Amino acid sequence: MLSTLMGRLMIGTAAGAMLAAGSVAAQTDTSAAQSADSAQRAQPDTGLIDTSAQNGDDIVVVGTAGGGTRRQDASFAVTTLGNDAIERAAPNSTADLLRTVPGVMAESSGGQNGANIFVRGYPSGGDAQFVTFQYAGTPIFAPPTLSFLENSQLIRLDETVQRVEAVRGGTGSLFSNGQPGLTVNVVPRIGGSELHGLAKVSYTDFDEIRGDAWISGPLGENTGFMVGGYYAQSNGIRDPRYRAEQGGQITANIHHDFGDKGSVEIYARYLNDRGQWLLPIPVVVDGNNTSQYPGFDHGTGTLNGPDTRAVQNVVGRTVDLQDGRGAKVINTGFNFDYEVVDGLRVRERMSYMGGNADTRGLVPAEAPVAASVMATRLAGAGATVSSLVYADGSGALATGAGTPVLRAGIWEVRKKISSFVADTALEWTAGNNKLTGGFYYTNFTSRDQWALGNQVLLTAEPNARRLDMGVTSAAGTAQQATLRGFTSGPAFQVRGWYEGQDLAFYAVDEFQITPELRIDGGIRWQRHIVDGTLSTPRTAAQGGNVNLDGNPNTLYDNSVTVLGPLRNIRYRDDAWSWTAGVNYDFSRSVGVFARYSRGNSFPQFDNLREASAADIANNTGLAVVAEVDTYEGGLKVSTDIANLYATVFHNRFDGLATTTIINDVPTSSNGGAKATGVELEGVVRPFRGFSLAAAGTFLDGTYRDFFTGNGLIDNTGNRVQRQPKWMWRVTPAYELPVGSIRPSLFATLQYTGDRFSDPENNQLLPNFYQLDAGVSVTVADRIRLQVTGNNLTDELGLTEQNPRIIGGQGQGVILARPILGRSFRFSAAFEF
Template structure:
């Protein structure tokens, strides 16, 4: 019955042509309609104001800086109000992007370490083609480094007024020139009245969180805002220790120059970390996924008290409670001023500095018998002499038949910094507007990696450490460790980008507008790198202690001196059929330069010739769309085709980087909208159909040809539908909402041998406004406790077969209760 109902609902997004933006959105304040205020909205209560339809919203992302109505944008953009964010109840910053069509966001890795894919752009993980901005400035210019993607450096809290996301379009011209997805976080600012909010929330898995903000005037033309959050808990997947802890504080001061412009200074400090969630054992039976015996797929985790603090074979003490997160300070200034009639100056400058570390327990392979592990560790003919618990408990029941597995304690330290400046001049004359600008970014990352460090574990949640002795008295473990560091990095990277851009917008008639622009960018990287030497060492010189017989050591330093430059350009046309219906078409060509990790693994010859892993990727995009904005209906439909050349990435297999180089193509349709048939009721939805495949794409230096295979981890079909109803009972206003999301079949690997079956996820919530000040809400996530896989085993080439495999499911069922007081 449930499956039948779900299949019936699957037609809803396309029949209703709905949206990620909820019907009862908060309108922008009047000041936000002006160019100088378009980047921010006065910090008012999210429920103040009359309903507005989102075509009237001003969006800044994807524009030269002045903002435009969403209905007038000649590109695909989604805008999410603070209320829409609250109802989506995202588990992390990246999780919110599930609401954006054309985007596949996997947040099953926890608060940090998301994998985000967009419009068939091929990548192996992280968020290679996704840039996050704060107030229109990139948070960190490289969209992805190994073990660091942009969403790790920013959190959603109550200080956020709205989130904008542009796919393709003009993204290759502005900011850091991201041709994929650019997400702009727009904070609240102070205005002429005092506003504020205090909110407390609690989850059924023990997380406690507090949010607060206040904004108001400093004088007639100057306002302030300050706020943030603090939270702590063990997480849905409880490792038996405090795994989630930290907070964020944001402050800004905004001054208006009497209608001619504005200046704003802001600062944000984030110190937050959470458990890095990785694949766990599950059972696969011809595409049907079930839990591994004794291991709850929604809440089970390998980490536990025994693995929290360990000292590895080279004496390094590691605490898994540090998890993955960031301790960073971000500050900036935005300036927008009309120096003369028709002539405006804009400046956006930001600095970020701090640490973004990753500590995790990374499984090596699916559970198997201790006898099989004996052969794997000791070679053919090896048998189990003894198997015991490291921390008491004596011999392990079952001996050679006991189910065990290995996992590595990975430690990645990154000290990062960045400086970004984006300067522009805008000249308007009649129906023409010309903008020219200069973008400069300098960024660094000092890396210290120690991967490998494998331990032998009982195949169970919160696993215990094991010691294994083989026949002949050979010791396969020391305090559970079966190996030392397998892949190490010591590196100091510095990158810089300098770009000139220009764009011209011409309103030919009141209904017809065309635009075009170009960008030239130069990308430079200097680095000093040390990676493992060719030879390994036996730490104690004893061949019978197998655990330390092949420990990697760092080789000598290697210098990298890389530079390349490229042009990007775009042209678009927008035609208003009526003041509520419009169509657009656009062509764009963008580039993605190789970042630190690709250059680390590239050969000197490739770096000198800009080939192989040092190649600059080229992306061509053709897109066109329909936009409908009416009081009772919004519809945004986009057809796109992408062609990719020169893609390059690496995959760590057995602690060895394996290259993946080639091209791809993708064709897709994105739908989003909302229908409001009567007062208080709305149905919103988003859906994507995607046909993306590799073209001349090879793994392992050409050893595996993946041409024709589907691009990994991106489904053909994905959609979500959200009905919502709000009743007005005088001083009490209850509302109910639910979201059903469908994610189609995908493959975890480019070889298309690790199937990730389709799944449905059901979320729902109830909120009650009591008077003008109090709001109570409860939201439930994954109410049916679905086992939906988002990742297989990314550290192998090829399939895992049937039976017990490694995979990363979505989080299990959970509930959040909150109470807010606003003024």
């Protein structure tokens, strides 16, 4: 393992050293930008009204060749959020913070993990297919999304984070892993010349207790350290009556500045955190109005409970739902930046991440129905209920055949993952030109074990209980529909080992024609390689499903999947990306930009698992490389009183290929889309202590030649699923110092327009508002007391209906996933 890793280190470094450099120029001196960024990251917090990300002088690294640039000078759409802005947003998860970014629709209703994130009308059925998370400028995990794993699952926000940067489109298709959608860079604190630290404890009204701490300071001249993290535990807002949320994260780094020559930074981060995977619950739909199902609180209810936590399924395996969805990973790396001679810099970014990212959840299959209706679904038309008892042996149900029941699958997905990334670049600056050439290499693996299906019969109530049902068939035969509550065994299984590699060369040129006018352009060539060995359920020709006990009257095991023979995947393809942009500054405070970019998205493990051998050989179907063309232009205004960032964009997407689990079976979707939109982001500071921040998005995104249901359903002209036409948020904040005490008030009102949960546009998600607010008191710049409230009106806002079926659910009782209910967090922090 060590020799392999050292070999990759040598490959990355040697390839970068072989790059030829030409002459170019920076708009802003690179070493000055680095110094400003280091100084910014070393500063302690000074209050709630965040100045970073409110002026154009904050330095952003994401979307650049590596040296960073002023946000006001960036010729692409980028949002930056400082530590205080993150605290004011009070996100429920890492993905939840992205609600603050224009052009991004983030659904965090699934809990700490399992978010769905959508960008600028890019068509996607879920997870975060076009979102890459970086830590300290390097991708945490090279593939943006695998089934049951998106990047935000692999990192948590805590007090060690200095700021978060998010770039949409623009230059993202050239740098890092070539993400054409959204690249999010989490920037950690670093140590400076003085000792600083923070200790913080917080408590919620749903009994979460959490501790955060960090300390930073000097280790020597020009060398600093930082170490910190958090630990938290609770049952969660949706209480399953057991410890569903538990874990923490610890981060450490050492940073050394070589004066004006550059810097080196080494870091390590360990995450061990799990949480309940929150899934759809019963709600009631009447027209466009939604209300909660009787007895099932829309903001706090969950089907999970003690009776379903750890049970043995039909094939004898016990799955503990307390393990939920989370990650146990270590991430280490270093960043090196040095000016070798005047005008010539070398940069190296390298990281390794490895560990486990498992998912276990109770996945509902259908809306509640009477037990008598369920009997016909399990045993055929004309079947009746002969017995209905609790599966734990505690007795029969008094209501019998009229009892509302539903089925939910106990799903288990285990993933052992790793990712190595090396990004080497040379930058040559001369006169008004700057040329950057680089080499990117990554190797990533995933060892998968899936068991989906495993449906269990439940009472339709919070903390549902398992039921055993006996039935009498239409022919009068006595049958047993369940075993320990289970109505079926595993319906879809995977045993697989995958390895992927990406190799890319990129070159970017910037030319400052005049002090006001700058143009830039760049290209990237990337080769994508995947090898895999896997087994999926046997086909009918291979013997199909089996009856485990040979008894046709024990219905629960009559059709259990069996893994088929091993098969291999071998995929190879490459593609070019490019971009060209222009930036014109009327003054240091006012500028405009325009850009065109072509990006690519390669098929990852899950698509290739379901692709045919012919598609893999010909790079077609599910093995196609998706292409994204983006046209965008923007206005940037940064003054002492106000900031405004406005972007207009149009993108065309061709070659989308993805699979979703429909009725426990992978189902393909293929095609393209187009989208036109406007993104607005800004803040006004009319008088001292008060700020009014706002962000909004208009999006007109529709499918083009897009087919779902394995090519049977044409969705051309339908709206891209789960992305609203209108979305906006307004955040007023007021801070009034009184001597050494600084009380602060802040609130956010967010509007999410109507959307469709499915590409067929049959499952409507009505618009809703969400109100969050808080108050904070800082004493002598050392002690901060804060209360934050989320969803103060306890709004019932839906983020998805039932994504595991094709078609609408009709009116009345349906399955849907609402946002989390009203909650409050109380915190006390001491900073020095």
